[in-house]
């Protein structure tokens with residue numbers, strides 16, 4: 001019989017337990033598709049006794065994930081712990097050093113150390129695979145790195161955080177409270193160990209930076225992603241957006257132009273009846289535009305046990321079949337450091353601010369917007385409370401620079417009771 005492909009698993013939470021379930025459920029299917037049996041040899045997690053709904057007795061146990069990574073009785077380390085540095089990074093480095101392939105779901109680690117890890121893996125002749133790290137169950141790394149590999153990639157955009165999309169959907173659909181739905185997303189296994197990574201936009205920015213590197217042949221530049229979270233979005237924003245024909249989505253866009261690489265992950269308004277506007281729950285969607293293929297669209301579950309474990313095992317099967325290409329689609333040494341480009345395109349914006357309820361306030365706000373070159377298309381006021389008058393403006397298309405100028409001015413005016421919030425209207 002062909003030699004089995006032997007796995008060591010570091011991390012037995014939502015994703016790790018899901019992987020054990022697939023290996024135990026689909027042993028024959030995996031062996032047939034991988035061309036060899038897939039066996040788990042050893043595992044590691046913080047707590048050995050925790051109930052996970054899977055039997056672990058047949059596998060060796062290690063308390064220390066780095067000791068696990070250094071064992072000499074398996075071929076592929078599955079790093080499913082998480083964390084940018086710490087034991088996840090140390091275990092991956094130890095696995096590569098000792099000649100093992102690595103499959104990871106850890107976008108935080110790759111967004112910061114992807115280049116160095118890709119170089120180390122190539123030097124050692126082992127795979128570094130991360131399908132689960134981007135958009136969960138959607139095979140977007142495979143689509144971009146392999147299926148579209150003959151294209152010059154123009155733009156990658158999409159909704160890449162299941163937790164945020166779940167929160168925004170539930171707030172819109174049933175008027176649910178933000179904190180309550182965030183807790184639900186945590187219970188369902190969608191959220192990061194520290195959910196501020198989700199709602200702050202950082203997790204999705206990690207993913208966008210990885211897709212940009214893969215698509216454009218550039219070095220991962222997470223620090224170059226303009227990032228804003230959904231933590232300031234209120235039920236009121238969602239209701240007003242809906243009333244005007246829009247939904248709010250945490251949307252990422254990465255594009256390459258002569259000016260350089262533009263990357264942003266921000267909450268945006270998209271038309272209710274667009275593909276992104278209809279995207280509900282934990283679903284993610286990614287659009288990729290290539291010069292020969294044109295526009296392509298991928299949609300599916302972006303988080304949770306089954307979808308993420310499915311992506312991990314797809315990488316394992318590729319390794320079983322001997323498919324061991326470079327991590328970012330081209331040799332790591334050939335990836336270039338692209339200059340960062342500012343948000344260049346004009347867009348309309350949704351502005352929400354709390355104004356001092358007094359004669360002349362609106363005139364001053366309108367004057368400040370006008371002087372900064374921001375033209376108002378629509379204005380609404382609602383629910384005056386005490387001395388505060390909340391106001392919403394929709395602008396005509398304006399440059400980000402003009403908008404930032406206006407936001408700076410408004411934020412400094414005594415008539416403005418809080419820092420205005422601006423959401424871009426994205427034409428999708």
Ligand SMILES: NC(=O)C1=CN([C@@H]2O[C@H](COP(=O)(O)OP(=O)(O)OC[C@H]3O[C@@H](n4cnc5c(N)ncnc54)[C@H](O)[C@@H]3O)[C@@H](O)[C@H]2O)C=CC1
Pocket residue numbers: 010011012013014015016044045046047063065080081082083086087105106107108132133134136189190191192193302303304305308
């Ligand atoms: N939950 C999801 O839907 C998805 C998660 N991911 C990524 O997968 C990875 C794992 O996520 P989850 O399974 O949700 O996390 P989790 O919190 O449910 O599980 C983490 C596991 O790693 C172990 N672990 C953590 N730190 C450790 C340490 N210092 N030493 C030993 N063991 C340690 C824990 O004991 C636990 O078994 C993360 O990188 C996450 O970003 C990626 C896509 C989707």
Ligand SMILES: N[C@@H](CC=O)C(=O)O
Pocket residue numbers: 133134135136160161162163164190191192198203302303304
């Ligand atoms: N926390 C992430 C998990 C998948 O990457 C999300 O909600 O999308």
Ligand code: NA
Pocket residue numbers: 131132133134135136137138139140141311
């Ligand atoms: Na994926």
